[in-house]
Amino acid sequence: MTVKTLEGLEEVLAREIQEIGGSDIVKGLRAVHFTGDNAMIYRANYRLRTAIRIFKQIDTFKFSNMDDFYVKCMKIRWELLMNLNDSFVIQSTVIQSEFFKNSMFASLKLKDAIADRFRQRTGSRPSVDTTDPDIIFHIHIAGSNCTISIDSSGESLHKRGYRQSQGEAPLNEVLAAGLLLLAGWEGKSDFYDPMCGSGTIPIEAALMARNIPPGKFRKNFAFMTWKDFDRELYDSIREEVEPTEFGFRIYAGDINASGMLTAKSNARNARVFNVISFSAGDFAASDLQLEGALIMMNPPYGERIRLDDTAGLYEKIGHTLKHRFTGNTAWILSSSPEHFHKIGLKSSSKIKLYNGALECSYQKFDLFEGKRKMLVKKEL
Numbered sequence: 414m415t416v417k418t419l420e421g422l423e424e425v426l427a428r429e430i431q432e433i434g435g436s437d438i439v440k441g442l443r444a445v446h447f448t449g450d451n452a453m454i455y456r457a458n459y460r461l462r463t464a465i466r467i468f469k470q471i472d473t474f475k476f477s478n479m480d481d482f483y484v485k486c487m488k489i490r491w492e493l494l495m496n497l498n499d500s501f502v503i504q505s506t507v508i509q510s511e512f513f514k515n516s517m518f519a520s521l522k523l524k525d526a527i528a529d530r531f532r533q534r535t536g537s538r539p540s541v542d543t544t545d546p547d548i549i550f551h552i553h554i555a556g557s558n559c560t561i562s563i564d565s566s567g568e569s570l571h572k573r574g575y576r577q578s579q580g581e582a583p584l585n586e587v588l589a590a591g592l593l594l595l596a597g598w599e600g601k602s603d604f605y606d607p608m609c610g611s612g613t614i615p616i617e618a619a620l621m622a623r624n625i626p627p628g629k630f631r632k633n634f635a636f637m638t639w640k641d642f643d644r645e646l647y648d649s650i651r652e653e654v655e656p657t658e659f660g661f662r663i664y665a666g667d668i669n670a671s672g673m674l675t676a677k678s679n680a681r682n683a684r685v686f687n688v689i690s691f692s693a694g695d696f697a698a699s700d701l702q703l704e705g706a707l708i709m710m711n712p713p714y715g716e717r718i719r720l721d722d723t724a725g726l727y728e729k730i731g732h733t734l735k736h737r738f739t740g741n742t743a744w745i746l747s748s749s750p751e752h753f754h755k756i757g758l759k760s761s762s763k764i765k766l767y768n769g770a771l772e773c774s775y776q777k778f779d780l781f782e783g784k785r786k787m788l789v790k791k792e793l
């Protein structure tokens with residue numbers, strides 16, 4: 414199986430795969446490969462928080478020219494994978510191929526092979542549907558190597574099903590879950606996101622803390638249209654996970670009071686409203702008393718959300734953390750080194766991540782006083 418993820422989350426995804434029982438785990442770029450049966454495919458789609466999409470490998474071969482490619486594709490027993498009346502689509506990635514100058518051409522060649530095999534056997538062929546196909550195949554060609562896979566997820570797995578409305582610049586749910594796992598969040602302390610927008614980070618934090626799987630609210634996965642889909646097995650995999658009690662509190666704030674309504678409604682959809690305390694207001698005026706908590710925020714970068722005084726906002730964040738939240742740990746995701754410079758605190762860890770196409774840094778700040786002293790870069 415190949416599990417796609419976001420760049421920088423490969424390590425946490427590999428750990429997640431290990432926890433659900435995957436074997437032969439190998440990390441790649443924006444992907445992790447592992448071995449497992451159909452039960453593992455269902456489990457992986459239902460439980461992996463940092464997976465974007467999961468592919469099951471059908472075949473892998475070398476080819477010497479386009480005819481050879483077609484013949485090898487014709488030999489695959491497509492009739493075991495789909496019915497004549499199933500619609501399908503082929504997505505392809507081609508890297509440095511002397512035979513396929515563009516990926517569309519590889520898709521067409523494979524489509525011909527599938528259609529011809531069915532026609533030979535039944536006199537008829539399944540049809541292609543690019544908008545709502547039953548089955549999604551994927552070809553990956555690198556030089557003369559070809560791997561053909563079937564997409565088991567369908568819609569990207571970041572679409573959990575709880576976020577029906579969103580504010581400005583919402584975080585991808587997979588990225589939010591990745592931020593939490595990178596920070597070591599296990600639901601063993603209080604948690605605070607003072608700039609929660611549509612609530613993605615606190616909701617993902619609450620789902621983890623209560624052991625609610627990310628697939629809980631999703632109605633469809635692509636594997637449900639597979640010929641061998643086993644509903645009973647899928648139901649038993651859903652029952653493997655028991656929600657747990659969470660003995661701490663999650664706090665979520667935002668200066669935009671109307672945006673908080675969105676966050677609240679998303680939290681209700683995710684059935685975690687009762688563990689999150691929402692309160693609208695400026696982070697700089699927050700009167701929360703926290704000790705040993707994990708603080709996480711994704712402030713505006715001044716790119717997608719325009720700001721009058723970006724530097725001032727980051728200075729305020731640093732000042733508030735330093736003066737109001739000692740005794741806690743903070744993690745901040747932002748785009749520019751200049752923003753971190755304005756925070757004025759020295760980070761103890763830095764991780765490169767991407768928020769969409771935007772390169773970001775995710776930094777940790779240990780807000781402890783005393784012997785280790787809070788690492789202040791300059792007096793604010």
Ligand SMILES: C[S@@+](CC[C@H](N)C(=O)[O-])C[C@H]1O[C@@H](n2cnc3c(N)ncnc32)[C@H](O)[C@@H]1O
Pocket residue numbers: 580581582583584585607608609610611612613614666667668669672694695696697711712713714718726
């Ligand atoms: C990039 S968005 C956060 C998006 C959020 N992570 C999500 O998934 O929807 C930044 C948020 O910071 C909020 N914000 C800006 N300045 C703030 C301040 N001083 N105090 C609290 N929230 C603030 C904005 O209203 C905005 O919702």
